[in-house]
Amino acid sequence: MAALGSPLRTWRGLLRELRYLNAATGRPYRDTAAYRYLVKAFRAHRVTSEKLCRAQHELHFQAATYLCLLRSIREHVALHQEFHGKGERSVEESAGLVGLKLPQQPGGKGWEP
Amino acid sequence: MWRSCLRLRDGGRRLLNRPRGGLTASEGLGPKPPTPIRAYVPPAERKRFYQNVNISQGEGGFEINLDHRKLRTPQGKLFTVPSEALAIAVATEWDSQQDTIKMYTMHLTTLCNTSLDNPTQRDKDQLIWAAVKFLDTDTVWVEEPETLVELQRNEWDPVISWAERRYGVEIGSSSSITGPSIPARTREVLVSHLASYNMWALQGIEFVVTQLKSLVLTLGLTDLHLTVEQAVLLSRLEEEYQIQKWGNIEWAHDYELQELRARTAAGTLFVHLCSESTAVKHKLLQG
Numbered sequence: 193m194a195a196l197g198s199p200l201r202t203w204r205g206l207l208r209e210l211r212y213l214n215a216a217t218g219r220p221y222r223d224t225a226a227y228r229y230l231v232k233a234f235r236a237h238r239v240t241s242e243k244l245c246r247a248q249h250e251l252h253f254q255a256a257t258y259l260c261l262l263r264s265i266r267e268h269v270a271l272h273q274e275f276h277g278k279g280e281r282s283v284e285e286s287a288g289l290v291g292l293k294l295p296q297q298p299g300g301k302g303w304e305p
Numbered sequence: 306m307w308r309s310c311l312r313l314r315d316g317g318r319r320l321l322n323r324p325r326g327g328l329t330a331s332e333g334l335g336p337k338p339p340t341p342i343r344a345y346v347p348p349a350e351r352k353r354f355y356q357n358v359n360i361s362q363g364e365g366g367f368e369i370n371l372d373h374r375k376l377r378t379p380q381g382k383l384f385t386v387p388s389e390a391l392a393i394a395v396a397t398e399w400d401s402q403q404d405t406i407k408m409y410t411m412h413l414t415t416l417c418n419t420s421l422d423n424p425t426q427r428d429k430d431q432l433i434w435a436a437v438k439f440l441d442t443d444t445v446w447v448e449e450p451e452t453l454v455e456l457q458r459n460e461w462d463p464v465i466s467w468a469e470r471r472y473g474v475e476i477g478s479s480s481s482i483t484g485p486s487i488p489a490r491t492r493e494v495l496v497s498h499l500a501s502y503n504m505w506a507l508q509g510i511e512f513v514v515t516q517l518k519s520l521v522l523t524l525g526l527t528d529l530h531l532t533v534e535q536a537v538l539l540s541r542l543e544e545e546y547q548i549q550k551w552g553n554i555e556w557a558h559d560y561e562l563q564e565l566r567a568r569t570a571a572g573t574l575f576v577h578l579c580s581e582s583t584a585v586k587h588k589l590l591q592g
Binding site for chain 1: 401559
């Protein structure tokens with residue numbers, strides 16, 4: 193039932209996620225420790241023969257899990273920014289929602305400093 | 306949004322003036338900036354105070370360095386992990402924070418902190434007991450209500466029969482509210498299986514069980530039988546059915562789905578990386 197897909201797809205997904213992560217910092221993603229580790233791990237994965245499939249499958253599974261982790265964190269943060277990141281509305285905005293405007297009192301209200 | 310930025314700048318100055326003691330992962334900010342009475346302002350967030358994140362190998366394992374400072378757990382211990390891959394993943398998490406540090410996205414760091422500090426001070430048996438407690442009310446056995454039963458049987462029965470075959474135990478599914486009665490032998494087999502994992506892996510397992518509300522699905526993940534997406538789908542089967550019927554609400558359903566996927570993936574990866582043995586590495590080299 194392990195519908196993992198092909199290792200190539202996982203690899204490309206991982207590269208994409210690393211690119212997104214490093215786009216903001218401006219550093220090329222090939223410098224990161226994560227990229228180097230993944231390259232080493234995937235190269236070793238290719239070398240093993242098909243007979244020793246347990247270790248290969250395990251590595252691919254871990255890579256797919258990490259990909260899922262990176263992808264879902266990115267989407268979660270994006271959703272949070274879009275829908276939940278705005279905080280509370282100010283008093284002026286809330287009044288504006290129902291078509292009211294706060295009164296302008298140039299002298300200030302009596303009790304404010 | 307800009308209002309909370311004003312607060313942030315205030316909080317940032319306080320952070321710089323603070324004497325440089327041992328930096329903790331989630332240091333309290335001390336006196337908060339004065340909040341107005343009416344508006345809710347989220348607590349001032351910590352800015353990213355480091356440029357580079359590196360890992361180094363110490364005595365107990367691998368450590369994370371933020372610039373030249375070593376990362377510490379909330380209780381002040383030095384942050385060491387046994388596995389290099391885990392250290393690299395944690396370093397990537399810290400590196401991916403932009404401007405502000407969002408601790409809620411750093412699931413692997415949180416899991417490592419929990420394992421290192423053990424704030425609830427549970428030992429191995431208590432962790433196992435906490436995980437097996439979910440067996441009675443496991444998500445995959447309850448077949449309810451009538452409209453969903455067919456879908457549940459199609460999706461969950463293969464997983465249940467896989468678990469029965471894999472562990473040589475017997476369990477069924479039930480439509481009563483109390484769930485099926487689990488024979489004692491099943492419980493013993495699963496407890497002894499869980500006992501074969503070390504403390505760190507058990508923390509991860511217990512975390513995933515709490516997220517998915519199912520021990521069977523967690524075992525499927527640790528045994529590489531299910532992918533994370535599949536396990537999350539099976540755990541949320543009723544919700545997915547309702548979404549298909551009534552529609553998807555992005556800011557609620559998708560939000561929870563992504564959060565659940567992130568936590569489950571983090572927990573599963575944590576378990577695998579912590580229970581890896583060098584025997585596996587040797588196979589890779591010899592092949």
